[in-house]
Amino acid sequence: MYCKRILILQQTNARFAERGKELCGLVKLVNDGAAETSVTVFVTNADTIMPGEWWVLLSFGRAAQATQLSTLNNCVFSLPQQDLGRVSCLLVKKEDRCFEAARAYLGENNCDVLYRQMDGLTQPQQQDAQPYEQFVASTQNFYETEHVERLKVQADGRYRSVSEYSDAFERFYATGAHCDYYESVRTEIGRVFVQFPPYYPLMRRYRESFFVRIDFPKSDRYFVLGVLQKQGRIRYICYGLPAEREGFSDKDFVYVDSAPTAFWMLFQDADTGQISAIDQPV
Numbered sequence: 001m002y003c004k005r006i007l008i009l010q011q012t013n014a015r016f017a018e019r020g021k022e023l024c025g026l027v028k029l030v031n032d033g034a035a036e037t038s039v040t041v042f043v044t045n046a047d048t049i050m051p052g053e054w055w056v057l058l059s060f061g062r063a064a065q066a067t068q069l070s071t072l073n074n075c076v077f078s079l080p081q082q083d084l085g086r087v088s089c090l091l092v093k094k095e096d097r098c099f100e101a102a103r104a105y106l107g108e109n110n111c112d113v114l115y116r117q118m119d120g121l122t123q124p125q126q127q128d129a130q131p132y133e134q135f136v137a138s139t140q141n142f143y144e145t146e147h148v149e150r151l152k153v154q155a156d157g158r159y160r161s162v163s164e165y166s167d168a169f170e171r172f173y174a175t176g177a178h179c180d181y182y183e184s185v186r187t188e189i190g191r192v193f194v195q196f197p198p199y200y201p202l203m204r205r206y207r208e209s210f211f212v213r214i215d216f217p218k219s220d221r222y223f224v225l226g227v228l229q230k231q232g233r234i235r236y237i238c239y240g241l242p243a244e245r246e247g248f249s250d251k252d253f254v255y256v257d258s259a260p261t262a263f264w265m266l267f268q269d270a271d272t273g274q275i276s277a278i279d280q281p282v
Contacts, residue, residue, distance in 0.1 A: 002030075002031065002032050002033060003030070003031040003084050004028070004029065004030045004031075004084075004274070004275060005028075005029045005084045005087060005106055005173065006026055006027070006028050006029075006252075006266075006275065007026065007027040007028075007029075007087065007089050007104035007105070007106060008024070008025075008026055008104055008166070009023075009024060009025040009026060009027065009043065009089070009091055009102040009103065009104050010024065010102055010103065010104060011023040011024060011101065011102050012100055012101065012102055012103055013099060013100055013101050013102075015047075015099070015101075016046060016047055016093050016099070016101040017045050017046065017047060017101075018045050018046070018047050019047075020219065020220070021045040021216075021219045021220070021221060022045060022216040022217065022219040022221060023043065023044070023045045023046050023091075023101060023102055024043075024044060024045060024102070024216065024221070025041065025042050025043035025044055025046075025072070025091070025102065026041075026042050027039065027040070027041050027056065027058075027089050027104065028040040028041075028250070028252070029082070029084055029087065031081055031082075031084060034081070035080070035081050036078040036079065036080060036081055037078065037079045037080070037081050037082045037084070038076065038078055039056075039058070039067070039076070039077050039078065039079060040074060040075070040076050040250065041056050041069055041072070041074075041075045041076075041091075042072070042073065042074050042075075042250070043072040043073075043091065043102075044072075044221075045219070045221060046072055046101070048072065050095075051095070052093050052094055052095040053068055053069075053093070053094040053122075054068070054069040054072060054091070054092070054093060054094075055067065055068050055069060055091075055092040055093075055094055055098070055122050056069060056075075056089065056090070056091055056092070057089065057090040057092055057114045057117075057118065057121055057122075058079075058082075058087065058088070058089050059087070059088045059089075059110040059113065059114055060082040060083055060084070060086065060087055061083055061085065061086040061107075061108065061110075063082060064114065064117065064121060065079055065082075066121035066122050067079075068122075074250065084106075085107055085173075085174070085176065086106065086107035086108045086110075086174070087105065087106045087107065088103075088104075088105040088106075088108070088109060088110040088111045088113075088114055089103060089104045089105065089111070089114075090102070090103050090111060090114045090115060090118070091103070092118055092122065094122055097119055098118035098119050098122055099118075100115055100118065105170070106170050106173050106174060107170065107173070107174035108174075159217065161188070161191040161192045161194075161195045162192055162214060164188045164191065165185060165188040165189050165191070165192050167188075168184065168185040168187075168188040168189075169185060171184075172184050172185065172273055173273070177273070178272060178273075179271055179272060180271065181237075181268070181269070181270055181271060181272060181273030182227075182234050182237065182270035182271070189225075189227075189237070192212065192214070192225060193210065193212055193225075196212035196213060196214050196225075197212060197213055198210070198211065198212055198213075199211040199212055199213040199224050199226070201258055201259060201260065201261070202224060202226060202238075202240070202256075202258055202263075203226075205256075205258050206226075206228055208228065208229035208230065208232070209226055209227065209228050209229065209238075210226055210227055211224050211225065211226030211238070211240075212224065212225055212226065222242070223239065223240060223241050223242075224238070224239075224240040224263065225237075225238070225239060225240075226238045226240070227270070228267075234270045235269075235270055236267045236268060236269060236270055236276070237267075237268040237270055238265055238266065238267055238268070239265065239266040239268070240256065240263035240264065240265045240266075241253075241263060241264045241265075242261050242262070242263060242264075243255060243256075243261070243262040243263050243264050250264075252266060252275050253265060253266060254266075254267065
């Protein structure tokens with residue numbers, strides 16, 4: 001059965017980002033009926049000058065995988081087919097030991113479990129999946145959550161609204177919902193639209209649309225979030241990254257030529273929640 005999940009990586013350690021910027025990225029997971037799960041990892045604003053290895057750690061409910069990344073610009077690899085209902089992910093920099101750089105999850109959050117297993121999972125002889133029970137037992141109920149609480153305290157109301165929308169996004173997929181995506185997140189996305197400034201260039205480009213610009217804290221990076229309507233009905237939720245990185249290629253993103261800035265855009269069907277790679281969204 002075809003299934004796709006996209007996780008947005010959020011920085012948890014500024015040490016591994018370029019000076020004055022915030023590390024961010026995405027992990028795309030696809031089951032297309034084959035015996036494998038295709039994984040694509042894209043990371044931007046990472047400090048690649050300092051020596052060390054970049055790894056991505058993934059847990060799929062009862063299984064964990066660790067893969068060394070050959071590149072941060074669309075690294076593609078395959079795993080034995082996984083259940084994508086519950087996915088947790090850590091982006092890890094391995095130096096003399098392992099350090100968490102960013103994380104993301106859908107459904108049950110096992111990021112802290114992965115954190116405790118970083119050094120072991122990145123050893124060559126331990127790259128295969130581990131039984132979940134053994135995986136959890138070795139943590140001895142010790143979870144590193146202080147940095148999460150610190151981030152919550154630091155976040156102002158604007159970015160809290162983004163976090164709440166992200167949580168609603170994850171709940172939709174975690175419950176296996178297949179319709180009425182926009183209705184399930186309507187309250188949370190409305191708060192984001194109230195908290196952030198309108199982005200008029202895209203609103204002028206698309207009739208019956210509304211977009212806001214969301215700047216990353218302490219960074220010159222940003223993305224846009226918007227909705228497209230047809231005959232007064234929300235048809236697509238849109239996520240756009242400024243198209244300033246040469247060599248970016250992903251079949252799910254559509255290049256949108258817009259002045260003064262072009263974007264790589266994801267169009268999410270407002271009813272099903274599925275990504276629609278289309279050239280003419282309305």
